Amino acid sequence: MGNYSVVVLDFETTGLSPDCGDRTIEVGAVLIRNNRIVDRFESLMNPGMRISSFIEGYTGITNRMLGSAPPIAEVMEKFAAFMAGHHLVAHNASFDRRFLDAELQRVRKRRTQEFACSMLISRRVYPDVPGHSLETLVRHKGLTTSGVYHRALADAEMTAHLWISMVNELKSAFNLGQVPFELMQQLAKVSKAAAPALLRRVAEKAEIKDEV
Numbered sequence: 001m002g003n004y005s006v007v008v009l010d011f012e013t014t015g016l017s018p019d020c021g022d023r024t025i026e027v028g029a030v031l032i033r034n035n036r037i038v039d040r041f042e043s044l045m046n047p048g049m050r051i052s053s054f055i056e057g058y059t060g061i062t063n064r065m066l067g068s069a070p071p072i073a074e075v076m077e078k079f080a081a082f083m084a085g086h087h088l089v090a091h092n093a094s095f096d097r098r099f100l101d102a103e104l105q106r107v108r109k110r111r112t113q114e115f116a117c118s119m120l121i122s123r124r125v126y127p128d129v130p131g132h133s134l135e136t137l138v139r140h141k142g143l144t145t146s147g148v149y150h151r152a153l154a155d156a157e158m159t160a161h162l163w164i165s166m167v168n169e170l171k172s173a174f175n176l177g178q179v180p181f182e183l184m185q186q187l188a189k190v191s192k193a194a195a196p197a198l199l200r201r202v203a204e205k206a207e208i209k210d211e212v
Contacts, residue, residue: 018102028152
């Protein structure tokens with residue numbers, strides 16, 4: 001499972017919850033294979049409603065831009081094909097997962113892949129960083145950034161660089177030849193205090209395997 005692929009995704013939306021009628025207005029995604037970025041997907045989406053001036057100001061996406069964008073259903077059909085067969089990653093994944101599942105349901109599709117949350121994982125891998133928002137992590141870890149935040153592809157790119165950085169950090173700190181997706185998921189679930197012991201156990205198992 002060392003050479004798995006992940007799609008790192010980010011949505012910009014009309015509000016905070018699909019349960020309250022909020023919709024997606026932009027998707028950005030980055031495909032990582034063998035811990036390198038190999039492909040990208042980006043599109044605005046017309047939600048069929050006006051967005052608030054707050055969302056316009058927050059994202060820089062205007063009602064005029066959305067007026068000429070393709071409908072959500074059309075974009076989701078294409079995005080479903082782009083992400084098919086890859087594990088999924090997002091920063092604060094519970095937010096993006098809810099919107100992804102809601103929009104897929106509208107086009108009669110279902111997600112079968114697992115998600116991992118880069119924000120939860122970063123708390124275990126980088127416990128000493130003063131905060132685990134994307135902006136704070138980018139600044140403190142010196143990650144690649146376009147300097148733009150709250151646009152879907154820019155945020156997905158930064159999250160992808162964070163993911164690559166965390167995988168490389170774990171490889172070098174614990175002498176791991178590979179960092180399975182399942183291990184990243186486990187890290188998101190264990191307490192901060194339990195994370196080092198989990199990683200040591202994984203490292204010891206890998207050593208034993210190498211010796212056999």
